[in-house]
Amino acid sequence: MQTLHVNGYDMAYLDVGQSNGPPPLVCVHGSLCDFRIWSSVIGPLSKRHRLICVSLRHFFPERWDGAGRTYSITQHVDDVIAFIETLNMGPVDLMGHSRGGHICFRVAQRRPDLLRRLILAEPGGELDATLDPDYKAGPSPLLARFTAAAEKIAAGDVDGGLAFFMDALEGPGTWPRLPPTAKQLLRDNAVTLIGQVRDNRPPFTKADAEAIRMPTLFIGGEKTKGLLPKVLHTLAAHVAGSNTAMIPNATHPMFEQAPQRYSEIVLEFLAS
Template sequence: MKLLRVNDHDMAYLDIGAGKPLLCVHGSLNDFRAWMAVLKPLSAGRRLIVPSLRHYFPEHWDGRGGRFTMAQHVDDVIAFIEGLGTGPVDLIGHSRGGHLAFRLALRRPDLVDRLVLAEPGGQLDDSLLPEGAGDGPPAAGSRAHVAAASEKIAAGDLDGGLRAFIDGINGPGSWDALPAADRQMREDNAYTLIAQVNEGRLPFARAEAEALSVPTLFVGGADTPGMLPVVLKALAAHVKGARTVTIPQAGHSMFRQQPAAFAKAVLAFLED
């Protein structure tokens, strides 16, 4: 593990291999350990750089104070890329990290050669929301969904809060079915969910999708329920020249569930 000082914060990261830099940004309740299943294939012939965002493990944070916002994390990753001194990178973002990567590529396309968005998390504004898609219970990853889970965590019910969040993303029983290492990673990052409620994440807009100028691949899991596939489809329809690939027999954690298929699809796009 290495550390790079950015914006008065020591960002921890893994740095593996050599060649064209490829940067992977994790999602909610995750950290650099999230990418373990694909470290080997993604670092073959490349320099793979995998950071943990501010306040995620290995930092031990209680969810109080600090600077936990989407804007801060975007600023941090911009400063991180600049601090590496590698020039433009290929950028992969998953879930919340996909939202971050989308914002970063919009703001600083000079830092990104190719962009991979693996089920980017967030809500759609009225310019992108399909009719009827906003009906029903709170969408996975929405402020209401995060708030319901974080309230349990803040009250001391760590297991109940994490179950509410993970089951809301992947379907009932998903938390109990997670391997022990994946459960531990979520527990290590549980208190970030309290701050995520008020992180200031803006909804995706059609004008933003149309303005994205970086070659982009959207990756989805064939079995992902809820709004995440709707968000992916809506964005992909308006990003010029975007490609989409669906990983079979996988849900939202597609790169952990089907690492070989995920790496093959991503590398084919990056090397095209």
């Protein structure tokens, strides 16, 4: 593990693979995760690319107490931009999963000069009325579930809150089925959910999607339920020239469930 000082914060990251060759692939994790979440694909991806897997502000290895207002989509976008600038390696390839996919989308929107290619694995977020005819203003039902989970965590019931979160995302009974290492990773980042429910995350608009101009790949799990597939396919339909790949028999954590297939899709896209 290394750190890079950006925006007054020491951002932790893993740097794996060859330093010569294609531009590095910077990987941004999603909610309740950190750089360790990419462990199942680091091996196959790093055979051809240098991987730089970051942990966002307030995630492991930091032990955050949930206080203050320095956890937000805006802050994390600013941090990723500053991180790429500080690397000073020229345009990079950028890959994000879930909430990390939303962050990478906003980085691409704001600073396309920093990126060569963009990979979005089921980016998290909501669609506004320009993209969704069924749009309704106000908090989404999923945010209400996440808020309830955060309240349990804030009250000291960490496992109860995480179980509630995972049930909302992957369906009832998900938490007991997780292996111990996956549960510990979630526990290590549980408090970040308190910050996330205060995100005030802006919804995606048609203009946002049309602003993405670099080669873009969307990846999804064919069995993912809820809003995530709708967001993925809607954005893909409005990002000019984008590609979409769906992984059979996989849900939202598709790169953990099918690491070899996920890696093949990513490597083929980066080489095209």
